[in-house]
Amino acid sequence: MIIQLDQNITGAQLKKLKERLKELQYKTTQVSTQYADYVIGVGKKEIDIRSIGTLPGVRDIHRVSDDYKLVSKKWRVEDTIIKLEEDIEIGTGRFALMAGPCSIESEEQVEKTIAHLAANGVRIMRGGVYKPRSSPYSFRGLGIEGLKLWHEKARAAGIRIITEVMMVEQIEDMADYVDIFQVGARNSQNFNLLDALGEVDKPVLLKRGISGTIDELLQAAEYIFSNGNERIMLCERGIRTYETAYRNTMDINAIALLKEKTHLPVIADPSHGIGLRRYVSPVALAAVMAGADGVILEVHEQPEKAFSDGQQTLSFPEAEVLYKRLRQAFELREAF
Amino acid sequence: MIIQLDQNITGAQLKKLKERLKELQYKTTQVSTQYADYVIGVGKKEIDIRSIGTLPGVRDIHRVSDDYKLVSKKWRVEDTIIKLEEDIEIGTGRFALMAGPCSIESEEQVEKTIAHLAANGVRIMRGGVYKPRSSPYSFRGLGIEGLKLWHEKARAAGIRIITEVMMVEQIEDMADYVDIFQVGARNSQNFNLLDALGEVDKPVLLKRGISGTIDELLQAAEYIFSNGNERIMLCERGIRTYETAYRNTMDINAIALLKEKTHLPVIADPSHGIGLRRYVSPVALAAVMAGADGVILEVHEQPEKAFSDGQQTLSFPEAEVLYKRLRQAFELREAF
Amino acid sequence: MIIQLDQNITGAQLKKLKERLKELQYKTTQVSTQYADYVIGVGKKEIDIRSIGTLPGVRDIHRVSDDYKLVSKKWRVEDTIIKLEEDIEIGTGRFALMAGPCSIESEEQVEKTIAHLAANGVRIMRGGVYKPRSSPYSFRGLGIEGLKLWHEKARAAGIRIITEVMMVEQIEDMADYVDIFQVGARNSQNFNLLDALGEVDKPVLLKRGISGTIDELLQAAEYIFSNGNERIMLCERGIRTYETAYRNTMDINAIALLKEKTHLPVIADPSHGIGLRRYVSPVALAAVMAGADGVILEVHEQPEKAFSDGQQTLSFPEAEVLYKRLRQAFELREAF
């Protein structure tokens, strides 16, 4: 169950509330986010929640039967809208476009990408400075210096930054230069990282694990929320199946399901989702039609020269066509 | 390689052609369809195909490196359009809607469904009279009598029939009452059935296996084509993955890929694709956006009372909304 | 529920029994096998089965909550032993070795294989005369003539034959020359074929589907049993997973589980199970340790020259070493 506390609940009232729950054999976790304070109660006993709801200091109380609680739509029926510092919103009814290279490579690359995005009204730029690579001998990104350079150029152009964070120690250094922290598929159950991102007041985009279930994704989000950060978006990026005709199998079903199970925004990553450049566009369009609140795309001035994942990267002209179509698809869907 | 023969090739010319290929260590298969005659040559030797192409009796020749040949777009670049007897076409640039119950249950059910389809301009009705069922103790369908009844009603309303055939012996009896033979997922590698359907001049809708690869699906289609029937459409109906939040995982990626690999029409089956009624609509719309030439849907006047697969069946009102949206999505996609 | 009938139940008694079950809203299926007569009742109502068990003509009655009934160990606790015509038994406490080529190719090959098997005490020979092939342009086997030739040689050497049947029409022709009918993975849910094999008094080895569940395998066996044939063995032959380092993923877990869920013998097919010759031996040994009642192996005098699946085929010397080890592993396991 989720108990939202009054802003001015007294220590004595809170103590009493927890004692009452303990009597009922409910384990409690107190959660304080940037927006509110909650007590999460987990137990098996059937109880009349009104007996808790009427205690002083309690604002409201909800029963949530899912294993995840705070991210469930059973509790919060109104969808979460994430407002980036100024005029960019992510969530139901908005359409978020994020695009950029796999890796930040050079000043020139950053400048060209920013110019491309600005020309197309794309306000959020993706790019990696810390890259999770299967082999230890591969390029692992430009690191914090790359991020600073990128940040300077992006700020000047009014472009926001989303980039992957791989370990707890990086968070503090990165925080000043990042607008959205991304948790990659390989870290989707790195619970210490999730805990730590719960303590930051920056939006987090959480990718589904390479073979993560919907339930695991939502519980991973619960880690972040229950550590204090309500500004989370989920990302479908393709799953691992038996099919080898594509690098991953974009799971459109997950998008439809997530939009019903959670109030958090859902973003589609068709570049990794199918992993083959020539099919990124139809898959991206499908994702929007399935309900995605946004799309994150790999684009590069010269895809064939891009670091690492060039085979799933669109060229600027390809991306331009796609941005327009995605917006049209979004508009049609919203008109339904 | 695929060699299309002149219509008036002589026996002597054909013999010479095959001898030449034998000399080159190419194994040959002669294929005669309702439309043309071909010789398929399979071998490893690098040869100059012009030396074959200029032989008398040869109309044209193409090299096809895929394991499948006649269904490949590398050979036939113009997409196949399947014309049902009158005014209904299936293939690129058209949008085919097929709907109906899981199983044909009763005269009343057939009548109500036909009325619903006619009112919504849906020209092809699906329904099972032979049902593949996991358990031998389950209802296996009304059989040929059910089909005859259905056929009579459908003909009167100008509605075409698509239904599953499960074994070679059923084909002959069913042929007079069926407009499109459907091969189910469990029979997608029932090669004898595929062979036999190659000898029928009726369109065949071939479903992907429950964990069938794209390549296996195309090779299964090759069985039908190489036995004489060019009128084939392919159907994505969800695959089996680790995810248990849905009954199957609709694989939108397959649709995008198939539209590029083959000239055959590609139909989406979102009802089985995700297997959960409340998500059929977004998944269907996504499939269209990914490139599907048509959608096949389970609909029933009272889904909760439908035989077997009620949990993935739309009600008539739900279906009506969806038909309209699908057509709008198709129009938007075509406008791209 | 499973009701075994007295051998001399009267028509009137049977009628009464069925009427009683109908009153209780149980759907009944009458099953007559080579050994006994049963009535299977499927319904949801909670009933006191003793009220049925005491009816005249009823020998015994069991409640079986699984979806499969007659193949469940909840009903028949004593494991099924399949006796081939003479001195070869398959089932718990015995160890069945079956070996031979993927395809029957020639008289010479058959003779050499038989000599190899006889010298090693292997009494059952595998080999395909009807081959399910992904591509229509591949060799599909020598057919019935190959089977007759093989049968003549094998009979003379006291060797039994297991071979795949692909369609209902083949059963009658093959029956005189086959000791065990094999149903391949692609036909594991070809329900018409299963029905027809239920009407034959020959043992059937039923392979798990390429991505078949344990439950589907047991229900497929139920098709055969409920159509009249109790002599069924199940075969684990590797499943399809995301891992591409092997051709299939031998699922040892299935063997352990099946030995507990069903009274039917369980055979392991490590050749297809992992699909790579160099790992067949450890996988085969593992399968025995997990509880397999037998192993079916691909062996060939010259694996590199074998039709189709040479890459998973053992040479005779490799096989000889493995037979001995398998028997030792079996003995150790039985001693536990």
Place this chain on the structure above:
Amino acid sequence: MIIQLDQNITGAQLKKLKERLKELQYKTTQVSTQYADYVIGVGKKEIDIRSIGTLPGVRDIHRVSDDYKLVSKKWRVEDTIIKLEEDIEIGTGRFALMAGPCSIESEEQVEKTIAHLAANGVRIMRGGVYKPRSSPYSFRGLGIEGLKLWHEKARAAGIRIITEVMMVEQIEDMADYVDIFQVGARNSQNFNLLDALGEVDKPVLLKRGISGTIDELLQAAEYIFSNGNERIMLCERGIRTYETAYRNTMDINAIALLKEKTHLPVIADPSHGIGLRRYVSPVALAAVMAGADGVILEVHEQPEKAFSDGQQTLSFPEAEVLYKRLRQAFELREAF
């Protein structure tokens, strides 16, 4: 390529070696482990490695075509034996048994488990003090205090400790109390953690990811090795497949393959592998027969009362029977 350096290579010689490799367009990584110094060269150019091998300061040089290098058997043909401080060895020809509870729960539990292990000659105890849990509201382990208590008891009984480390920050604190660091399935591509464990001179047991490939596992091990730690063992712990009859699908095939691809020891975890107590024993025995160098088991005095994963935990009496059988199976295999 892997270049092992002479122990007394001079700075000038090393510089020259690297320059030479740079000229050849090979990217170099210098690796210094607790045992030796290496230079790893990654490049595409075909070169005569002898021209490098004869440079002063080079001990030997090997070409390794795999993506992983130092963990490949193509380079180091002699299998790695990991010697724990005293008399316990892990690797080919030895048989390592590790057992203990999912989580360290209490002093009493630790004592009882140690007594059980000591009585059965099991020298390595497993147990979690930091638990990766899907839900943030679940028990996450006793932490460092639990580890200290455990360590004290274990040391006194001559029992070694294997336990999971979840984040870089924990390593230093844990190092004094741990004999083998375990990396869990969810962290198998937590590259920063792998890097950090490369800098510790403690053996590491690295679990395969929940849907990790063989190749990814070996590359993860390469991270540890290339950061300086040669003492690595790999662990198969079941993969995620479509089958829901078990919690995971123990992949015996991986064991057979890994024993051929790498010189590192391979341990089987049948408790997580199948995840169901009643099948742990056959699966464990199968793993040994497939080639495992050891088995890690969950055991508990009262499995039904164990934290979290009780359903896969053996009781002490069950474990006692299994230890004996595993040793017998190992002896039989070694005798082959």
